[in-house]
Amino acid sequence: MRGAMILRHILIEAIGWTGAALILAAYILLSTGRLSGQSRLYQAMNVVGAACFVVNSGYNGAIPSATLNVVWAGIGLYTLWRLRRIA
Numbered sequence: 001m002r003g004a005m006i007l008r009h010i011l012i013e014a015i016g017w018t019g020a021a022l023i024l025a026a027y028i029l030l031s032t033g034r035l036s037g038q039s040r041l042y043q044a045m046n047v048v049g050a051a052c053f054v055v056n057s058g059y060n061g062a063i064p065s066a067t068l069n070v071v072w073a074g075i076g077l078y079t080l081w082r083l084r085r086i087a
Helices: 002-031 040-059 063-086
Strands: none
Touching (some): 002 040, 040 063
């Protein structure tokens, strides 16, 4: 049972670090001009990264962070929906 708890904790931490890497990569690509803020890839990276943070923050009881990332993902999803309608 303890092994399963440790494995779950490691998985949740890996999800959180993956989210951090995605959001940072998206920001670097935006800042260097390789992606536009209106690109689907940029928005998708933010949505997936924020979802990863929601999992990690929720698991660790960081409700303000989880809430912020729910909103962050919602903004990205709205933008993706809007971009789909335009195309």
